[in-house]
Amino acid sequence: MSGLRVVPAFRHGRERLYVCRPDGSNAAWYDRETGRVNLLGEDDREAVLEVLRPFLTGTVTVGPPPVPTPAELARLTLHPDDDLAPNRPGEALLIALERDPGPAHRLRPDPRRRDLSAEQSVGGALDRLEGAGWHALHSVPLPGGDRIHHLLIGPAGLFVLHALYARKSRVRVADPMVTVGRREPEPLLRRLRAHADRASYALTAEVRPVLALAGPADLTVTAEPRGVRILGETDLTGLARQGGVLKPADVEALHAMARDRNTWGRV
Structure with a gap:
């Protein structure tokens, strides 16, 4: 087991699902509105997608967080x-x-x-x-x-x-x-x-x-x-x-x- 857990939260009026490690740090987050899984590290990719699988809908993009505009x-x-x-x-x-x-x-x-x-x-x-x-x-x-x-x-x-x-x-x-x-x-x-x-x-x-x-x-x-x-x-x-x-x-x-x-x- 990876020990990852999914924690829902709202930021700026938008729902996000954060994937947290056992020590409380973030491994990734899933933005439902944009359909994007933002990975903070490639090493966690498979474990993150596995724990998020029940929550993913439609086409999903996976990658590092986009550069701020x-x-x-x-x-x-x-x-x-x-x-x-x-x-x-x-x-x-x-x-x-x-x-x-x-x-x-x-x-x-x-x-x-x-x-x-x-x-x-x-x-x-x-x-x-x-x-x-x-x-x-x-x-x-x-x-x-x-x-x-x-x-x-x-x-x-x-x-x-x-x-x-x-x-x-x-x-x-x-x-x-x-x-x-x-x-x-x-x-x-x-x-x-x-x-x-x-x-x-x-x-x-x-x-x-x-x-x-x-x-x-x-x-x-x-x-x-x-x-x-x-x-x-x-x-x-x-x-x-x-x-x-x-x-x-x-x-x-x-x-x-x-x-x-x-x-x-x-x-």
Whole structure:
């Protein structure tokens, strides 16, 4: 018997099966998503494949771990405090509500919770695109206290999304003004285009703006907004079905740049 054992684990949202020696050191790992067995030493090849045999599915590649790409190396050297990738949808609002929940006797719901539900709903839809070669970043901070709700990076390009709570309300768009129900109109499209311009400057790439509506009852657009797409939260998957303009390596490089907090300090 080789004494090797298989230990499941999750790294960066992906399942891996580690093959461990009796002393606890790793001999190899199997990445289910890529179908690759990464060997740390050729001497263990046969024993590793034997212990992994019950877990292997489909075509499997066996070999040494791939050399890290420049994007992967950048991620590995990024300080945890500067890494925006772990941000949850609505991260800034979640922190604000933890610090100041507000009085418990409010007659009306805290508007921050309404906005949070919109960002969580839209962010959840974007996170579900991760397995299709896309990356979503949430609550990207900008100088001056402003922030980008969501940044989506994938084969079809880059998108800045502003999540707008519109649950069971009528939405009227008259560029640049957006009116939800009986609320006062706001120049959201002007702000959204400005965010896209700042993101384009920071990432040196074209970034397109998207207004993402969370649960609208009805939408009226008086004229097609200049350069801005308006989508319901259930229609966001359509962004992934657009024609590809970025190669996988470009997507990873842009994601590595965007997740670094320092990238946004100069916009």
